[in-house]
Amino acid sequence: MSLIIGFDAGGTFTDSVVFNTETKKIISSGKALTTNFDLSQGIKESLNITLKDLPIRDKKNIKQIIVSSTLATNSLINSNGCRVGLILIGFDKSIFENQPLVDACNNGNMCLIKGGHDAEGNEKEKLNFQSIKKFVEINKSKFESIAIASQFSTRNPDHENRTKEFLIKKNKIKLPITCSHELSYELNGPKRAITCALNASLTHIISDLLNNIELILKEKKITAKIMVVKGDGSLIDSKTARYRPIDTTMSGPAASSIGAAWLTGKKDAIIVDIGGTSTDISLLNSGYPEVSKQGARIGVWDTMVEAISISTQGLGGDSEILFEETNSNLDINLGPKRVVPLSILTERFPSVLSILKKQSKFPFYSHTDCIFVWKKNISKNLNWLSKIEKITFEKLHINEVSSLSEIAPNQASYGAVYRLIKYNLVEISSFTPTDAVHVLGIYNAFNTKAANLGALIISKRKNKSGEFIFNSKEQFAKKVLDKLFEQSAISIFNFTIKKTFNNSENHFLNNNLFYKYVFGQKEKLAKINLKLNTPIISIGASAASYYPKIASLLNTKNITPENFQVAGAVGAAIGSIKQTVKILITKDQNEKYRVHFPSKVKTYNKLVKAINDAKFEGNFLSKNKCILNGASKTRTKTEIQKKEVDLKNNKKIFLEYNVISTTTGEIN
Numbered sequence: 001m002s003l004i005i006g007f008d009a010g011g012t013f014t015d016s017v018v019f020n021t022e023t024k025k026i027i028s029s030g031k032a033l034t035t036n037f038d039l040s041q042g043i044k045e046s047l048n049i050t051l052k053d054l055p056i057r058d059k060k061n062i063k064q065i066i067v068s069s070t071l072a073t074n075s076l077i078n079s080n081g082c083r084v085g086l087i088l089i090g091f092d093k094s095i096f097e098n099q100p101l102v103d104a105c106n107n108g109n110m111c112l113i114k115g116g117h118d119a120e121g122n123e124k125e126k127l128n129f130q131s132i133k134k135f136v137e138i139n140k141s142k143f144e145s146i147a148i149a150s151q152f153s154t155r156n157p158d159h160e161n162r163t164k165e166f167l168i169k170k171n172k173i174k175l176p177i178t179c180s181h182e183l184s185y186e187l188n189g190p191k192r193a194i195t196c197a198l199n200a201s202l203t204h205i206i207s208d209l210l211n212n213i214e215l216i217l218k219e220k221k222i223t224a225k226i227m228v229v230k231g232d233g234s235l236i237d238s239k240t241a242r243y244r245p246i247d248t249t250m251s252g253p254a255a256s257s258i259g260a261a262w263l264t265g266k267k268d269a270i271i272v273d274i275g276g277t278s279t280d281i282s283l284l285n286s287g288y289p290e291v292s293k294q295g296a297r298i299g300v301w302d303t304m305v306e307a308i309s310i311s312t313q314g315l316g317g318d319s320e321i322l323f324e325e326t327n328s329n330l331d332i333n334l335g336p337k338r339v340v341p342l343s344i345l346t347e348r349f350p351s352v353l354s355i356l357k358k359q360s361k362f363p364f365y366s367h368t369d370c371i372f373v374w375k376k377n378i379s380k381n382l383n384w385l386s387k388i389e390k391i392t393f394e395k396l397h398i399n400e401v402s403s404l405s406e407i408a409p410n411q412a413s414y415g416a417v418y419r420l421i422k423y424n425l426v427e428i429s430s431f432t433p434t435d436a437v438h439v440l441g442i443y444n445a446f447n448t449k450a451a452n453l454g455a456l457i458i459s460k461r462k463n464k465s466g467e468f469i470f471n472s473k474e475q476f477a478k479k480v481l482d483k484l485f486e487q488s489a490i491s492i493f494n495f496t497i498k499k500t501f502n503n504s505e506n507h508f509l510n511n512n513l514f515y516k517y518v519f520g521q522k523e524k525l526a527k528i529n530l531k532l533n534t535p536i537i538s539i540g541a542s543a544a545s546y547y548p549k550i551a552s553l554l555n556t557k558n559i560t561p562e563n564f565q566v567a568g569a570v571g572a573a574i575g576s577i578k579q580t581v582k583i584l585i586t587k588d589q590n591e592k593y594r595v596h597f598p599s600k601v602k603t604y605n606k607l608v609k610a611i612n613d614a615k616f617e618g619n620f621l622s623k624n625k626c627i628l629n630g631a632s633k634t635r636t637k638t639e640i641q642k643k644e645v646d647l648k649n650n651k652k653i654f655l656e657y658n659v660i661s662t663t664t665g666e667i668n
Helices: 039-051 071-078 093-097 099-104 129-142 158-170 189-201 203-219 238-243 251-264 342-348 351-360 387-395 411-422 433-439 448-458 473-501 512-519 543-553 564-573 607-628
Strands: 003-009 013-020 025-033 062-069 084-089 109-113 145-150 177-179 225-229 235-237 269-274 279-285 310-313 319-326 329-338 372-375 426-430 536-539 577-587 593-596 601-604 631-646 652-667
Touching: 003 039, 003 251, 003 564, 013 039, 013 564, 025 039, 025 564, 039 203, 062 071, 062 203, 062 251, 062 564, 062 652, 071 203, 071 251, 071 329, 084 099, 084 129, 084 158, 084 189, 093 099, 093 109, 099 189, 109 129, 129 158, 145 158, 145 189, 158 177, 177 189, 189 203, 203 225, 203 238, 225 238, 225 251, 235 238, 235 577, 251 269, 251 279, 251 310, 251 536, 251 564, 269 473, 269 543, 279 473, 310 473, 329 473, 342 351, 342 426, 342 433, 342 448, 351 448, 372 411, 387 411, 411 426, 433 448, 433 473, 448 473, 473 512, 473 543, 536 543, 536 564, 543 564, 577 607, 593 607, 601 607, 607 631, 607 652
Parallel strands: 003 062, 062 225, 084 109, 084 145, 145 177, 269 536
Antiparallel strands: 003 013, 013 025, 225 235, 269 279, 279 310, 319 329, 372 426, 577 593, 577 652, 593 601, 631 652
16 A cells, blocks of 8 residues: 655645545545644644544555645745845846836845846856855845846856856855746746746745654654645655745645546536635646646736646635725725734634723724734844834734734834735734634634624724724624625636636726626616636635635536545645756857757757757656656657748748657656
């Protein structure tokens, strides 16, 4: 008997299953709260539940631990990765105006260095090592990892490789270093630089997760190899995942999609995975989740990450509630950021209940009520904080929460708290949809008293005219859930429209008038209905609570399968290994063919010879990578993507070829 443990570490829950590879059955499963303050606690609890009834002799048959995670995805959505030092080589100065690139550095810093190559892979300008050294020496306290992106590095990676070698050997840099050509074969320099910076910002997250899992397995004397699910649903070893965490950003959603397909046996459906932080939507087509031809879009980020075609929305059971006053009305919006629900926070910190009771006696609501903050266990240098940020941070405790009203008595400290949250130094808790389902009696796994007190406090909110907006805490909770249902329905319908019309923008769904006619009052003279022509497979911890209603808004069938709560862990357990190598062939001014191998550029007189050598090298590299990741029974296929201009008489003009070698294999 051969067993696999599938892990799915999400922002709210950590799930695990034991899967028998011979019978193809789930033997046991476990679900525990993700303990972001100390990941090991949630991992250990989930694993304890899963292994509780497994005989000791069977534990020796555990051959693989396969991990999927939404932690990296959630980090990008919440913009709380580590600070990045970005070294840009050979780009134009206008790249500093690229705001997404600036944001991807996460309050780090970036510099522009002379160097880079042209489109044929020829050196454009000598690399300026002195400028690199100066940048690192001046700014090394401002970042926690380094990203290197050079112009046309996919045509020639020499400058990125030499910069990395210079930092490690000459400057003794021990921070994680990412080169952009290691992540993507595509040309788009600015987009590749963004992907590189995002990868650098995530290095600590996956390392922390894997370190915790390794320690727990060691305690339990389980010696199985650890694998990690990539965004395309395939597997890589833990070493690869540590230096390419960007590949795991869609890991959790990919595993969930594969798990949903396996659990239901359906061939065609919309798969929706709702978690605490996000809602992930994918298309099941002929029995397998559709793979994106472009890079994955994660929150606001357009990346070059190869992934299952998934739309990830910052919308979940733990989404932050945002209030927007318009005249005498109050609109509610959810997300995209996650906060800790009051009902969950009180489970860990019972003292929260007494603070909520005190606030519930106030005659009306204040904007700092019902919000709690505490600092993370941070050991890094924080000298870069402003004076007010330092003062505010020092007021906070690690294992004790404080009410926001206590920590932020004025506007300056209030702003400082939210900047500290953005810097990923402080955690925050407030009322969420998870609390709303507790108030309405739909779900009661956590502290219902805290949820009710939170709803009572916020229901005392007044509008600009001084009138109470809500009649009761139940009315407020229902308003929150109605908004979750509406935003979810719109997100799913938006996804299907984009798939139908191959269109990235759907402005009409953002039209307020349209929105009111879809979700407006029944007594209106006219009403617009949304309708899906395919069923929804809903998975995730809260799927059963939310999706019957959401499916009804879309006039379609909802399928919530058995083991829906641990679908991600199931998808991880049934994964396979895949490695792809792309080698580009171009033509230079002398009409010779240039093959851009991963380690060098070589010139050929004959196209046939160039293609054959590219095939041989690509097949060798993809197979070798697969075997290094633990695969057996490998299969390699080669595809040639041709870019040509068609002329008359069946003649063609060569532009470029991409030789793509893909090797798949079973887990050893």
